[in-house]
Every structure is written in C-alpha cells, then in structure tokens.
Amino acid sequence: MTNHLDEQMTDLYGPQPQFSDYKQNEHITYTQAGETHTGKIIWVCGPGNVAGRHLPTHYIVERDGTGDTWPDTVYQSDIIGTAPEAEDDTQEIAIVQCPWCSGWHQVNLVKLCPNNPHRDT
Numbered sequence: 352m353t354n355h356l357d358e359q360m361t362d363l364y365g366p367q368p369q370f371s372d373y374k375q376n377e378h379i380t381y382t383q384a385g386e387t388h389t390g391k392i393i394w395v396c397g398p399g400n401v402a403g404r405h406l407p408t409h410y411i412v413e414r415d416g417t418g419d420t421w422p423d424t425v426y427q428s429d430i431i432g433t434a435p436e437a438e439d440d441t442q443e444i445a446i447v448q449c450p451w452c453s454g455w456h457q458v459n460l461v462k463l464c465p466n467n468p469h470r471d472t
C-alpha cells in the first residue's frame with residue numbers, strides 16, 4: 352500500500368516498523384493525560400533515537416471526533432486495546448455500477464433501483 356500520503360508520512364515519521372502490536376488503520380482505545388479516548392492509528396513509528404532520546408515504538412493516532420487537529424502520540428503503555436469501529440460517516444459503503452440503469456449506487460441500494468425489473472414493489 353503506497354500512496355502519496357504514505358510517502359509524506361514516511362518523510363515525516365520514518366518508515367513503519369515491520370512488527371508492532373497494533374497496525375495502521377486499527378481503531379484503539381487509549382489514555383492520554385488521564386482521559387480515555389478512542390481513535391484510529393494513522394501511522395506507526397518504530398523505535399529510534401530522536402534528538403538524543405531513545406523512543407520506543409509509538410503510534411500517531413487521530414482521535415475520534417477531532418478532524419484536522421494535531422494527532423495524538425500514543426505509546427504502547429497508553430493503549431488499552433482495540434476499539435469497535437466508530438459509527439460515523441467514515442464508514443465506507445461500496446459504490447457499484449448499477450446493472451439496471453448503469454448509474455452508480457451504494458451497493459445496498461442497487462436492488463431498490465427504479466429500473467430493477469426484479470424490484471419488490
């Protein structure tokens with residue numbers, strides 16, 4: 352999986368480690384400053400030395416309900432576990448080409464297409 356965003360993230364944070372307890376795009380529950388949050392891992396940073404300090408593996412996490420604010424930096428010890436997927440508009444519904452009208456519908460709406468000859472009325 353390589354795209355432009357991944358390249359930018361690699362420039363910023365370095366390549367993701369091959370092994371980590373949690374992976375990119377996982378949804379986790381974690382603590383930050385004494386509060387519990389959930390969020391999506393947008394990047395995994397491997398252990399390394401930053402400005403003379405040794406940093407363990409840590410995660411760049413977009414906290415749920417925040418959009419474009421600065422992401423949280425979450426350490427292994429801050430992670431409580433994986434979280435169920437948030438029910439919000441980030442949920443992806445596949446869009447498919449309709450066999451009846453050749454337009455594009457959400458996959459669950461194709462059977463409701465007005466041109467569908469098998470449509471339940």
Ligand SMILES: [Zn+2]
Nearest residue numbers: 449451452464
């Ligand atoms: Zn249709």
